[in-house]
Amino acid sequence: MTTHVSNPAYHHGNLRQALLDAAEKLLESVGIGGLTLRGLARETGVSHAAPYRHFADKTDLLAALAARGFARLAAALTASAAAHPLDSCQEFLTSCRVYITLGREHPAMYRLMFGQPQPGVGGQPELAAAGQAAYDALAAAMQRGIANGFFRNMPVQALAMAVWAMVHGLTELAITGHLLACGEAEGEETRISESACALLLSGIAPFRPGA
Amino acid sequence: MTTHVSNPAYHHGNLRQALLDAAEKLLESVGIGGLTLRGLARETGVSHAAPYRHFADKTDLLAALAARGFARLAAALTASAAAHPLDSCQEFLTSCRVYITLGREHPAMYRLMFGQPQPGVGGQPELAAAGQAAYDALAAAMQRGIANGFFRNMPVQALAMAVWAMVHGLTELAITGHLLACGEAEGEETRISESACALLLSGIAPFRPGA
């Protein structure tokens, strides 16, 4: 009975990553509400309790998933910033577009990222680090803009937070449908977002640019 | 056995409101995750299935609760707007403060309000109406500002959405702890929020105000 036949299916090999992959896929298809630990196990072909060997509980898995999302966000932002090494204003508008687009293309993931109260100290360090990295990318861009005279000379943090709040707010409102729930036609969200970012940029600049 | 004794406890009288009241209380104490239909029934002293006589399902109750939240928000905004009938800039800053404060004081309720994707057409009409009312209050204020020359002459909608996105973003970041997760001391959130709103105002004004 002690079948010592090496069954390659018994130990999955990399269940943790497989679970996160499946979770990411399910997140897009069934949303955060339909994301269940047992369903994940089913999808991955393991027993319903197997995930507990890699995650303390459901929120732990969700936190790891959110960390992935923040990592992607940070990568996208740094990449987009590199595209405009000379003009901080163009870089700003492009980064806003990139941020909002990413959120709107992966709404469930985006909402998951901001779903749980930030793990001040007790939470998942992985998540906190990933979020910090995303913020750092933003703050660095704003710092460059200040140094180059494109933005007002003020505490970077205040500037970065204003920008973050604006794009975060636009993304959330777009995702939840509030951006156009007020009589606008479909597809107007992008135009409204662009306009809002431009408005903020106008307040950020040390002088009044155009119009 | 057919006890026709009028048992006043059998029919609650106003269970729907009682359930919403209990839900609002529980929401603040245990958060959205701890809010359960059965718990609500327990709290209200009725059987676990009683709520289904007043709400189609859990999301239906949640939607009604969110509608309450939007109504409160709209009321608070119109009240605060009335406090500065002459200066749209002061009105703007005050309204921002009111909005953000309300959200931070009732974080669970605020997140609930934006928790579900907006009920475009199929969702709860009550919720949609309440949300619309809140937006209308904001749009009206911006319209006045435009008419009085305090704000740029531009489509009200674009202006209102920019403002809404900013305050919504600030509120969300404050609630989730991201506003100060970046090295700032406790209590700095308010200062950062004020600064961000002022920055946006600076972009909204037709001329460059101070500094």
Add this chain to the structure above:
DNA sequence: CAAAAAATGTTGACAATGTCCACATAGAGT
């Protein structure tokens, strides 16, 4: 290299929850 220890996966249970169904009871209208 064999034995022990650690990792990883499985099965079986339990309580809690959302939701439905059949039934009981109250109030309203005839």
Add this chain to the structure above:
DNA sequence: ACTCTATGTGGACATTGTCAACATTTTTTG
């Protein structure tokens, strides 16, 4: 008084998160 409808009850059922006991594979170690 009788019926209809609204409202509340009790009992199911499937699903889920989670734990404990056991099995199997891998790794470490004497």
